[in-house]
Amino acid sequence: MGRNPERRTALVDAAIEVLAQEGARGLTFRAVDTRAAVPVGTASNYFTGRDDLFMQAGARIHVRNTPDPDAVGEEARAAGPTREMLTGLMRALVRRMADDRSGYLALLELRLEATRRPALQRQLNQNVRAAFEESARSYVDARLPGDADTFLVLYLAMTGLMLEHFTLPEMLSDARIDQLVETVVARIVPLE
Structure with a gap:
């Protein structure tokens, strides 16, 4: 799993943007990578699966709000x-x-x-x-x-x-x- 906390935060913020614009069905690792402007496959190095991505996005939204x-x-x-x-x-x-x-x-x-x-x-x-x-x-x-x-x-x-x-x-x-x-x-x- 990726250990760069700044990149993880950027990926989770990108996931939040994807959720807001495309909904839960649009939340894929590829969509997060694209939104975060990182190489394809980066998000999969930081999250164990979509469930993990959902959980991390939920936690991050509350920090932001x-x-x-x-x-x-x-x-x-x-x-x-x-x-x-x-x-x-x-x-x-x-x-x-x-x-x-x-x-x-x-x-x-x-x-x-x-x-x-x-x-x-x-x-x-x-x-x-x-x-x-x-x-x-x-x-x-x-x-x-x-x-x-x-x-x-x-x-x-x-x-x-x-x-x-x-x-x-x-x-x-x-x-x-x-x-x-x-x-x-x-x-x-x-x-x-």
């Missing part, structure tokens, strides 16, 4: 835990995800593929659950408005908003996204 919890906490403490500040954090989340559109679309592809691959489903469950629990703890620790249930409902609403935004972009125009984020937060988060 996870914000720095200290920066989020500092922003919350500096601005004070208000609904307006939370709206700003949610807008920043939407922008961060939009900046890594391929990562988000690849994650959707992986979630669908996980319905057919139990090992991938276990890994995604573990990764998503860990990220969710860390975000919920950060939310409560930052003393943001509401409680853990507020965070849960906000999480579910925002993931639905992002699903619509990325899969049917004409349904929710970009011009309305900021307003929709504000509406979601206003309807879910209690006034203090």
Whole structure:
């Protein structure tokens, strides 16, 4: 197996791009090699098979999508835990995800593929659950408005908003996204 960590990361990032553009069926070693602009056969030196490639892509997406919890906490403490500040954090989340559109679309592809691959489903469950629990703890620790249930409902609403935004972009125009984020937060988060 290849041991160059930078090349492995580049190959996994290429796999994420392939997933986002071609779906799970298009994720082949040859497609990853082509996307990463490396010699044919390189990906097969780094991954034991497609399952390994799926697993590595799932893990990498979460690394790419996870914000720095200290920066989020500092922003919350500096601005004070208000609904307006939370709206700003949610807008920043939407922008961060939009900046890594391929990562988000690849994650959707992986979630669908996980319905057919139990090992991938276990890994995604573990990764998503860990990220969710860390975000919920950060939310409560930052003393943001509401409680853990507020965070849960906000999480579910925002993931639905992002699903619509990325899969049917004409349904929710970009011009309305900021307003929709504000509406979601206003309807879910209690006034203090």
